[in-house]
Amino acid sequence: MTNRQWLIWQLIDMSDEELVKKCPGFLCDICADYITPGSGPCIADCDKILIDWLNQEHKEG
Numbered sequence: 001m002t003n004r005q006w007l008i009w010q011l012i013d014m015s016d017e018e019l020v021k022k023c024p025g026f027l028c029d030i031c032a033d034y035i036t037p038g039s040g041p042c043i044a045d046c047d048k049i050l051i052d053w054l055n056q057e058h059k060e061g
Helices: 003-013 016-022 024-035 046-054
Strands: none
Touching: 016 046, 024 046
16 A cells, blocks of 8 residues: 555545544635635635535536
8 A cells, every 4th residue: 555545545534524624725725616716715614614515416617
């Protein structure tokens, strides 16, 4: 198993809450691109918004 594979399994096994806490930069990019386009700076309840997003079905585009 490579380090990349190990990391992917670590991410798969994390709860949504753990993922949001451990990967804030990556998730902030998702939020900026898909969740709150044009809304300006981060809002206070981003953890809840990102967890809700993680539980939605993925849509291409």
